[in-house]
Amino acid sequence: MAKGRPKQICPNCGKEFQPEWKSGIPxxxxxxxxxxxxxxxxxxxxPPEEEGAKECAMCxxxxxxKHRGGKYCSRFCYLLAVDRGHSEETCEWCGEKFLDYSGQGRRYCSRSCAVSARYTQQGMRRGKRRISADSVEEWKEKLTQAARANREGKRGKRVRLVCGATSxxxxxDGLIAIVRYHLKLDPYDGSVYVFRDGTGAAVQYIEWDGxxxxxxxxRAQSGRYPWPVGQAGEAVEISGEEFEYLLGKSIVPFKAKKGRDS
Structure with a gap:
């Protein structure tokens, strides 16, 4: 305790005491x-001045x-106000019903649906594909009609073979990064991106379906898959029919016998 500091009288009990300084304030x-x-x-x-009697915003x-100065008289009124303040919306991507408490007109039920709708192709909404029915027979009939309508006017897939070897x-995530940063292409364009390993006996491919x-x-049973000659970072586009042939056939290298012309 420092010397020279005057004593002080407590305003409550009138007792004289030596004040202690904390943070420079006695x-x-x-x-x-x-x-x-x-x-x-x-x-x-x-006592504090009352501004006037306030009423519950709900009842x-x-x-x-303890509710003075608040907005509701009880938790029941608060929950009732919250329940009346939301609106039921339909997600534009998945078609599911959800409650919007923000009052800002949300379009999607979750962040995943918002991201999927951002990168989807035109006319490929998941909500439009949803099939609802009350019976198995009705569901089967709707499924048959939807499959038949989906085949009409359908174009072949665009397939891109990535040159070079890929593990x-x-x-x-690594394959998507190769398409985006090495090939400088959009992995969400609906194309099939095919990669082949160093031995040529195995391929893997990715496709964004909306x-x-x-x-x-x-993996080929024998031989190697035919592949274009090119440097890493290049892609060769083929048709869907050619890709089906590539998956179904592997070219077996022919080894000439000794004593015969190759």
Whole structure:
């Protein structure tokens, strides 16, 4: 305790005490009990001015007690107001019903649906593909009609063969990065991107179908898959029919016998 500091009288009990300095501010009361008691008596003698009786925003009951200064008289009124404040919306991507509490007219039920709708192709909404029916027969009939309508006017897939060798241990994120940053192409354009390993006996391919990526792997029973000659970072486009042939046939290298012309 520093010397030369004058003693002080507690405004609550009138006792003289030596104040202790904390953070450069001297204590005004001799103890915490005196401080609490002094302020309690002060609030009793000087009650706050009431601005007037407020009513509950939900039921109109005057607010009293701990609810004074608030907006609702009880938690029941608060939950009732929240329930009336939301609206039921339909997600534009998945077609599911959801409750919008923001009041801003949300279009999607979740962030995943919003991202999927951002990168989807035109006319490929998941909600439009949803089939709902009350019976198995009705569901089967709607499924048959939808499949028949989906085949009408359908064009072949665009397939791109990525030149060079790609490890078959590369995951989906790595393949997407190769398409986006090395090939400078859009992995969400609906094309099939095919990669071949160093031995030529295995391929894997990815495709964006409007809802997510489909990834598949295929290994030849013998021989190697035919592949274009090119440097890494290049892609060769083929048709869907040619890609089906590539998956179904592997070219077996012919080894000439000794004593015969190759």
């Amino acid at each position: 204590r005004k009361y001799c103890s915490d009990a005196c401080r609490i008691e002094w302020w309690r008596e002060y609030h009793k003698a000087n 109109g009951v005057p607010l009293t007690g 078959m241990n590369t995951g989906l 809802q997510g990526f489909r990834q598949s792997k295929r």
